[in-house]
Amino acid sequence: MKLHGLACPSGGVLGGMVTMERTLVPAGEGRAVRVAAGRRVRVVDVEGGQVGDLFAFAADDPREHLSAAHTRSVTSRLFPRVGEAFVTDRRRPILTLEGDTSPGSHDMLIAACDPARYEGLGVPGHASCAGNLESALAEMGLSIATVPQPVNVFMRIPVEESGRLRWLAAESRAGDAVTFEAAMDCVVVVSACPQDLAGINGDGPTPMAIDVL
Amino acid sequence: MKLHGLACPSGGVLGGMVTMERTLVPAGEGRAVRVAAGRRVRVVDVEGGQVGDLFAFAADDPREHLSAAHTRSVTSRLFPRVGEAFVTDRRRPILTLEGDTSPGSHDMLIAACDPARYEGLGVPGHASCAGNLESALAEMGLSIATVPQPVNVFMRIPVEESGRLRWLAAESRAGDAVTFEAAMDCVVVVSACPQDLAGINGDGPTPMAIDVL
Numbered sequence: 001m002k003l004h005g006l007a008c009p010s011g012g013v014l015g016g017m018v019t020m021e022r023t024l025v026p027a028g029e030g031r032a033v034r035v036a037a038g039r040r041v042r043v044v045d046v047e048g049g050q051v052g053d054l055f056a057f058a059a060d061d062p063r064e065h066l067s068a069a070h071t072r073s074v075t076s077r078l079f080p081r082v083g084e085a086f087v088t089d090r091r092r093p094i095l096t097l098e099g100d101t102s103p104g105s106h107d108m109l110i111a112a113c114d115p116a117r118y119e120g121l122g123v124p125g126h127a128s129c130a131g132n133l134e135s136a137l138a139e140m141g142l143s144i145a146t147v148p149q150p151v152n153v154f155m156r157i158p159v160e161e162s163g164r165l166r167w168l169a170a171e172s173r174a175g176d177a178v179t180f181e182a183a184m185d186c187v188v189v190v191s192a193c194p195q196d197l198a199g200i201n202g203d204g205p206t207p208m209a210i211d212v213l
Numbered sequence: 214m215k216l217h218g219l220a221c222p223s224g225g226v227l228g229g230m231v232t233m234e235r236t237l238v239p240a241g242e243g244r245a246v247r248v249a250a251g252r253r254v255r256v257v258d259v260e261g262g263q264v265g266d267l268f269a270f271a272a273d274d275p276r277e278h279l280s281a282a283h284t285r286s287v288t289s290r291l292f293p294r295v296g297e298a299f300v301t302d303r304r305r306p307i308l309t310l311e312g313d314t315s316p317g318s319h320d321m322l323i324a325a326c327d328p329a330r331y332e333g334l335g336v337p338g339h340a341s342c343a344g345n346l347e348s349a350l351a352e353m354g355l356s357i358a359t360v361p362q363p364v365n366v367f368m369r370i371p372v373e374e375s376g377r378l379r380w381l382a383a384e385s386r387a388g389d390a391v392t393f394e395a396a397m398d399c400v401v402v403v404s405a406c407p408q409d410l411a412g413i414n415g416d417g418p419t420p421m422a423i424d425v426l
Contacts, residue, residue, distance in 0.1 A: 069281070069324035069362040078322075078376040089359060091329040109291075111282035116304040145358040146302060149282040159372055163291040 028194035030132025049202035059185035132191035241407035243345025262415035345404035
């Protein structure tokens with residue numbers, strides 16, 4: 001039933017079994033999709049080696065958002081395992097981790113890159129995941145007060161015993177995907193991280209895709 | 214120059230060398246203090262074994278707050294070392310970790326306990342660090358849109374290699390203290406965590422103190 005790499009931009013029935021709507025996320029940009037409760041949403045690393053910053057908001061009140069801190073508290077883990085749920089800042093499940101075809105490195109510790117990050121790197125005005133989030137939500141007529149800590153799919157930040165964090169290049173392969181089931185009606189935003197100075201995206205930013213199944 | 218356990222509620226000169234204003238934080242409650250740039254603020258575990266949830270906000274615009282995610286990103290550590298700074302969501306230093314007399318366990322992964330946490334534990338209406346934060350800020354005429362991830366001083370949440378988090382009783386001793394230097398004019402809030410069901414506060418909540426030096 002997995003349809004990695006198949007594009008079906010306008011939605012449609014494939015083989016009479018799965019309806020999929022694909023939203024392409026151009027390299028370095030962000031896109032938002034609405035996902036109804038019970039539907040699945042899949043984040044695809046189209047070419048491999050690309051980090052995606054994923055955010056999720058309650059459809060009926062985007063002040064309620066997926067919270068990394070509350071998810072760590074509820075799961076007692078740095079990152080949920082398949083079958084476990086990401087929860088909101090009100091501790092309500094919003095996305096359940098359903099499947100992962102990647103080697104399994106994901107991060108929930110590092111903040112979204114933002115204008116201040118790139119000013120610090122000497123490149124003011126650089127595209128950022130925080131800016132991409134705001135633009136993608138604005139396309140839906142939504143705005144938020146603060147940028148939540150993202151779920152950084154495919155981002156490889158191992159934690160050493162000393163508490164030191166290492167920043168390594170993503171090791172996801174072309175077509176690798178993480179699939180979630182929506183536990184409530186929600187808006188999911190994915191930014192194909194534009195970071196091209198810190199090495200996390202390997203040779204540079206590439207596109208991603210968001211499939212709503 | 215360390216004056217652990219000395220109370221000087223109205224501020225004053227002690228030995229002609231150090232001026233200290235102590236704010237007592239009753240067990241299970243929260244208090245806010247203003248700290249001018251360059252002043253030091255010390256969080257004291259008065260009786261030992263007590264977790265404090267610490268929050269900090271820019272005095273001139275409390276929408277800017279100490280951000281655990283940005284601090285991890287800037288320091289590449291789960292928790293800063295002495296001499297390193299906690300930064301805000303705009304990546305500006307707000308508090309520098311200056312000293313720590315405790316055994317050194319602190320947490321920046323777990324969300325503040327909140328009404329939803331205690332509803333889940335079957336005790337709706339229980340005091341919470343999130344509620345204490347809002348009350349302490351309200352005393353100063355301040356309000357916030359969302360509760361930031363706190364700096365949980367003395368909280369012992371070891372990270373296992375598998376990514377599992379363990380919740381252990383605080384091992385701080387009576388009088389143990391963490392000292393910060395304010396890098397900007399800020400409001401610092403400490404909640405003496407009211408958690409009495411999860412074991413993190415040992416035999417139960419006890420008072421803390423905030424000393425502004």
